[in-house]
Amino acid sequence: MAERAQASHDDPGVAAVARRGLMLVLSSPSGAGKTTLSRRLLDSDPVIELSISVTTRARRNGEIDKRDYHFIDHARFDAMVRNGNLLEWAEVFGNCYGTPREPVEAALAAGRDVLFDIDWQGTQQLREKADRDLVSVFVLPPSIPDLERRLRSRAQDSDAVIRARMDKASDEMSHWAEYDYVVINHDLDQAFGDVQAILAAERLKRERQTGLSAFVRRLQADL
Amino acid sequence: MAERAQASHDDPGVAAVARRGLMLVLSSPSGAGKTTLSRRLLDSDPVIELSISVTTRARRNGEIDKRDYHFIDHARFDAMVRNGNLLEWAEVFGNCYGTPREPVEAALAAGRDVLFDIDWQGTQQLREKADRDLVSVFVLPPSIPDLERRLRSRAQDSDAVIRARMDKASDEMSHWAEYDYVVINHDLDQAFGDVQAILAAERLKRERQTGLSAFVRRLQADL
Numbered sequence A, B: 001m002a003e004r005a006q007a008s009h010d011d012p013g014v015a016a017v018a019r020r021g022l023m024l025v026l027s028s029p030s031g032a033g034k035t036t037l038s039r040r041l042l043d044s045d046p047v048i049e050l051s052i053s054v055t056t057r058a059r060r061n062g063e064i065d066k067r068d069y070h071f072i073d074h075a076r077f078d079a080m081v082r083n084g085n086l087l088e089w090a091e092v093f094g095n096c097y098g099t100p101r102e103p104v105e106a107a108l109a110a111g112r113d114v115l116f117d118i119d120w121q122g123t124q125q126l127r128e129k130a131d132r133d134l135v136s137v138f139v140l141p142p143s144i145p146d147l148e149r150r151l152r153s154r155a156q157d158s159d160a161v162i163r164a165r166m167d168k169a170s171d172e173m174s175h176w177a178e179y180d181y182v183v184i185n186h187d188l189d190q191a192f193g194d195v196q197a198i199l200a201a202e203r204l205k206r207e208r209q210t211g212l213s214a215f216v217r218r219l220q221a222d223l
Helices: A034-044 A074-082 A101-109 A120-133 A144-154 A159-173 A188-203 A212-221 B034-044 B074-082 B101-109 B120-133 B144-153 B159-173 B188-203 B212-221
Strands: A023-027 A048-050 A086-092 A095-100 A113-117 A134-140 A181-184 B023-027 B048-050 B086-092 B095-100 B113-117 B134-140 B181-184
Touching: A023 A034, A023 A120, A023 A188, A034 A048, A034 A113, A034 A188, A074 A086, A074 A095, A086 A101, A086 A120, A095 A101, A101 A113, A113 A120, A120 A134, A134 A188, A134 B212, A144 A159, A159 B212, A181 A188, A188 B188, A212 B134, A212 B159, B023 B034, B023 B120, B023 B188, B034 B048, B034 B113, B034 B188, B074 B086, B074 B095, B086 B101, B086 B120, B095 B101, B101 B113, B113 B120, B120 B134, B134 B188, B144 B159, B181 B188
Parallel strands: A023 A113, A023 A134, A048 A113, A134 A181, B023 B113, B023 B134, B048 B113, B134 B181
Antiparallel strands: A086 A095, B086 B095
């Protein structure tokens, strides 16, 4: 792989050290701010891209193939499972969803990072297959009244739907201890800064900077 | 331990989650910028403090006991070694230097972080005793001409002294692979931002946030 600049080193005069990309998982109960944090990260950081899932469910109004999902049929999905082409998958109400392996591996090898907006069940499967490439962050709401406020403010959902989401939140939150990092979303700017710091630090991990051996050898040769 | 605010959450209205402090080691060949980075971190971050070593060497002009070192005699030093009161120690030209254990453990338990400005030999000893509390960062110069420029600019050292430092740099740099993170000091502001991101991220590690179990239990009780 050619050496490439890290996102955090914008000066083109600086020859950055090659690195392997990472897989950043953001999970949270719905209403804790995960989707907003994901969108801000994708908008502000040119080196991270969103993993696009495959799904067998029908395309909804406004959804675009290859941007929101790769819409495929059950035969194709089953073949992907059989051939080990999915890093994780699940069936929900008869519809199948999965994360294709190939684009993720291509991104990591090229030094680009991949963002996953998935729940604890997907994260568990991903962890088994990815391990050292995986960086997992769990986002918690600061309080339950705050969680309820966010669920109510964002949609025209009925009380019953909101109650169902709140009930599910308790189960989702119980999995916080499986994650590498925990961010409490007291304030969106602060929480976004936390996620940015995690990403910046993980990019500086020695084991990800695959060009360091060569870099230090060149330094030593110049002494 | 009472819950306390993290440095990054300045809003006093936000009840932050209790956490265990961490030990941040910065190592580098001399001239790579480590001392400047340490000073900026101590000046800007109220929750990290510098570990003050004990030493048997004589106090020099301008040095202050308990600020620069704890100046102690050989008998006292030997007793500290015997009693396991030092996290790491070394003898250099007949003078002994060491890191007292007690203030470090008190700081960590109170959720404060401790900065260590030590070399790879001290870091190896610290790693054996601290392990999960330790976060180690190696700072590399961007190039050898840059390293030499910094060594020449900062002091009235003779060519022979600078040459000796350069020779030592190669040996020191060979230990980069023992560290968790590697920061290349192309630019001081960028490198300082890198160190700040590492510190911010490590404070968000799930295993350091000792108050999370209780925090999530309270959230779930409110649902």
